[in-house]
Structure formats: structure tokens, C-alpha cells
Amino acid sequence: MPELEEIINKNSxxxxxxxxxxxxxxxxxxxxTAEDIEDVNKAFKKLGCNDTYKTLSEFHKYSTLSTEARHxxxxxxxxxxxxxxxxxxxxxxILLRFYHKFQRNKNITRVxxxxxxxxxxxxxxx
Numbered sequence: 010m011p012e013l014e015e016i017i018n019k020n021s022x023x024x025x026x027x028x029x030x031x032x033x034x035x036x037x038x039x040x041x042t043a044e045d046i047e048d049v050n051k052a053f054k055k056l057g058c059n060d061t062y063k064t065l066s067e068f069h070k071y072s073t074l075s076t077e078a079r080h081x082x083x084x085x086x087x088x089x090x091x092x093x094x095x096x097x098x099x100x101x102x103i104l105l106r107f108y109h110k111f112q113r114n115k116n117i118t119r120v121x122x123x124x125x126x127x128x129x130x131x132x133x134x135x
Contacts, residue, residue: 016052020045023052030063030131031056031089037069043081046074050085060088063131067124070097091117091134093127 015024020036033049035041074082117134121127 014056016055018045018048018052021049023049023056025056028132029061030065030128031058032065032067034067035069035072038071041072041074041078043077046078046082050087053087060090062089063091063134064089065093065095065127065131067095068097089116091131093131094120095122095124095127096120
């Protein structure tokens with residue numbers, strides 16, 4: 010699937026795929042900070058994304074979010090149609106499940122083991 014535009018940040022690459030999906034790929038072996046989340050938020054806005062978009066967030070096995078980053082992400086989370094997460098560790102899955110349980114924005118969310126499966130699922134959402 011071709012990408013339309015790509016923004017490279019310190020710990021992430023943000024790009025729009027041609028099916029109105031914002032793909033966020035986080036760096037390997039990093040603890041993401043509020044600054045990293047803000048970089049993604051700025052990219053979201055710069056790329057012209059809105060509530061008609063879906064997100065696919067891809068985390069490497071040894072990547073995590075700091076507490077500060079999780080709180081900041083909750084505070085600024087943009088409205089999207091659906092979110093898919095590609096996670097590779099049990100600790101990431103537990104953390105996401107806990108976070109999602111308490112988040113105010115209850116958009117459709119699923120967790121996957123591969124980019125391909127996540128993308129296939131997002132493409133089923135109108």
C-alpha cells in the first residue's frame with residue numbers, strides 16, 4: 010500500500026496510507042515521553058487527519074510509554090474512527106488493556122501481532 014506523506018520524528022515515523030489510515034511506527038527500545046506523543050499529535054494535524062481517519066500504532070517489543078506520556082496521550086487524544094495496535098509483548102498488552110479500560114474516548118480498538126492483520130481489520134471499518 011503506497012504512503013502519501015511521511016513525517017520522521019525523534020522516536021516515531023508517522024505516515025498516511027492511501028486508505029485514510031494514519032500509521033505510527035514507534036522506535037525500538039525506547040521509553041516514549043510526552044514530547045514524543047506531542048510529536049505524533051503535531052504530525053496528525055500537519056497531515057490533515059480528522060475524525061474520518063483510523064490509526065495503526067506499531068510498537069517494537071522493547072518500547073513503552075512513560076507515565077507522563079500516557080497521561081499526556083489521554084489528554085490530547087484526537088478523535089478517530091478506530092485504532093489498531095500492533096504489540097509484541099505481554100507487558101504492552103496489559104498496559105494497553107488497563108489504559109483503554111479507563112480512557113474517556115471509547116473508539117473501536119483492537120490489538121494485533123502483525124501490521125498486515127491490523128491493516129486488514131482497519132480496512133473493514135467504513
